[in-house]
Amino acid sequence: MLVAVALLPAIALQAYNEFDRRRARQLEVQDHALSLAKLAAADQQQIVQGIRQVLIALSELPSIKSRDSLGCTTYLDAIKQRFPAFITLIVTDLKGLSFATPAAIISRLTFPSAPISRARSRPVHSRSENSR
Known part of the structure; x- marks a missing residue:
């Protein structure tokens, strides 16, 4: 029983560390997902801008x-x-x-x-x- 009481602070500290690591990992994954979403949005914005430029150039075509x-x-x-x-x-x-x-x-x-x-x-x- 004395051994269990002596190990209790170490077990509590270990549990807290694991909980803290898990929370930090969740934040890291969320940050990564946000970065990927921003990258995808930037790619789409470039595509839209490119298409817009093509349409502007086509609108200047004399035959149009x-x-x-x-x-x-x-x-x-x-x-x-x-x-x-x-x-x-x-x-x-x-x-x-x-x-x-x-x-x-x-x-x-x-x-x-x-x-x-x-x-x-x-x-x-x-x-x-x-x-x-």
Whole structure:
């Protein structure tokens, strides 16, 4: 019994140290998770910024400014071949109707007389129009 009483402070100290280490490890894991989340957010921000720059550059294209459908479509086809990561680029007017679409999209249309796109009804078009 005397031995148990003598060991009690050592056992309590050991338990406290283990509890403290566990708490420190939890904080370390939380800090690491926060760092990873910040890194992912920064990567996404860079992607968004890159896409924004591409769209600004495309908006300066003379064939887009003059609404030259053939010139725009030719250019979009070349962009698609050169940068396959871009899924689809479609040029629309302020009403949301497309006037330039890559040939791959046009060939998939089943109703050639219907407008290719009514982007105005999509939320992203409304947000971009309202941000001007």
